[in-house]
Amino acid sequence: MGFFSFLLLPYFLFALSFSAQDMSLPEGPALSQEQLLECPVGRGTLQCDALLEEHIASLYDDYAYYYTKEEFDVLLEDYEGSFGGIGVSMINNVDGNIEVYSVLEDGPAKETEISVGDIVLSADGHSLLGYDVSLGVRKVRGEIGTTVVLELRHPDGEEYTVSIVREEIIADSVEGELFEEHPNTGYIYIYDFNEQTPREFLEVYSELRESRVLRTLILDLRSNGGGALDAAMYIANFFLPPGKVILKEKTIQGMAEYESMEGQLEEVELVILVNEYTASASEVLAAALKEQAGAVLIGSTTFGKGITQALATLPSGAGLRYTRSHYYTPNDYDLHEVGYPVDVEVPLSDDLTREEYWSTDPDLNPCLKAVVDYFAAK
Numbered sequence: 001m002g003f004f005s006f007l008l009l010p011y012f013l014f015a016l017s018f019s020a021q022d023m024s025l026p027e028g029p030a031l032s033q034e035q036l037l038e039c040p041v042g043r044g045t046l047q048c049d050a051l052l053e054e055h056i057a058s059l060y061d062d063y064a065y066y067y068t069k070e071e072f073d074v075l076l077e078d079y080e081g082s083f084g085g086i087g088v089s090m091i092n093n094v095d096g097n098i099e100v101y102s103v104l105e106d107g108p109a110k111e112t113e114i115s116v117g118d119i120v121l122s123a124d125g126h127s128l129l130g131y132d133v134s135l136g137v138r139k140v141r142g143e144i145g146t147t148v149v150l151e152l153r154h155p156d157g158e159e160y161t162v163s164i165v166r167e168e169i170i171a172d173s174v175e176g177e178l179f180e181e182h183p184n185t186g187y188i189y190i191y192d193f194n195e196q197t198p199r200e201f202l203e204v205y206s207e208l209r210e211s212r213v214l215r216t217l218i219l220d221l222r223s224n225g226g227g228a229l230d231a232a233m234y235i236a237n238f239f240l241p242p243g244k245v246i247l248k249e250k251t252i253q254g255m256a257e258y259e260s261m262e263g264q265l266e267e268v269e270l271v272i273l274v275n276e277y278t279a280s281a282s283e284v285l286a287a288a289l290k291e292q293a294g295a296v297l298i299g300s301t302t303f304g305k306g307i308t309q310a311l312a313t314l315p316s317g318a319g320l321r322y323t324r325s326h327y328y329t330p331n332d333y334d335l336h337e338v339g340y341p342v343d344v345e346v347p348l349s350d351d352l353t354r355e356e357y358w359s360t361d362p363d364l365n366p367c368l369k370a371v372v373d374y375f376a377a378k
Contacts, residue, residue: 065321078171081173087169093119099118102116108167115154121151121153146165149162193224197235205217240262273371276301286340287330297341297344298343304339306327306334307326308325
């Protein structure tokens with residue numbers, strides 16, 4: 001059975017029940033793992049999966065979850081940051097159908113007529129109408145070099161069919177550009193944290209450094225729901241001199257501290273953008289850089305997920321998720337269910353559009369406008 005620590009996105013998780021004072025498992029039947037995962041004899045796989053999911057959730061907290069093999073494969077692919085696919089991201093729209101949300105510039109789907117807003121009707125003959133996007137992801141992804149046949153519908157109602165050969169898709173989690181409104185400043189946005197994120201971060205940072213010396217960095221963690229804890233701590237490590245505490249973690253075995261070892265970018269001034277959807281691993285990074293590197297936080301109080309989960313790989317290829325620890329910032333602050341406060345609160349108008357909120361133009365984006373004002377007031 002394999003294990004690794006994972007701070008999971010709040011978008012597909014729910015309420016939290018662990019506290020700093022009580023790190024033992026909630027009261028319930030004292031079952032061994034084998035008993036917990038025992039599948040009733042004679043039941044079909046799908047029914048068994050549903051029973052296991054219900055049983056596990058009833059014994060542990062709301063973050064406990066049983067993944068089927070197919071679900072677990074997708075989760076591990078997201079963690080690794082690469083998979084066989086066609087280069088599109090999908091969401092469930094307001095009608096409950098699967099809609100194309102974006103098309104990668106260098107993915108195989110870009111060479112087809114697939115466009116943002118199209119509805120995915122079926123994959124290899126399997127209807128996807130009315131299904132959760134997770135099923136669409138499982139059907140569209142697959143072994144590199146294999147073909148998937150998709151039926152889609154344009155917003156104007158026109159239906160069409162495409163056949164696409166899957167390629168290796170690297171799910172970029174980091175983007176950056178120079179921030180022209182302030183000298184020697186870079187802007188880097190981190191979408192989430194996976195195995196590839198530290199490497200991507202260094203690549204983006206190095207590209208910006210090729211243009212000019214960077215003395216200040218704007219790190220945008222807004223709506224970053226977390227992911228791999230190790231990746232977030234790895235990035236914190238770049239900005240902290242050796243021996244600085246990044247994170248304190250309490251498990252049933254006791255308290256552990258994780259310290260920095262590198263500090264190659266410790267002279268860089270940091271401004272971090274956060275919002276109410278900045279969660280988990282993102283909060284770990286923001287708090288560590290605030291308390292140990294003097295970073296200034298701008299935006300709004302973060303989500304407040306102060307617990308970590310572990311994943312267990314089962315012999316069948318399925319997976320189990322359970323809460324394993326409660327964490328604290330270097331200064332012993334417990335942000336669980338309260339979030340981490342900012343230095344500069346940014347009010348948002350009711351008519352602010354999504355395009356404006358994510359624009360890198362400070363005249364449109366109120367968070368970046370607040371950054372400009374902060375620099376001007378120094």
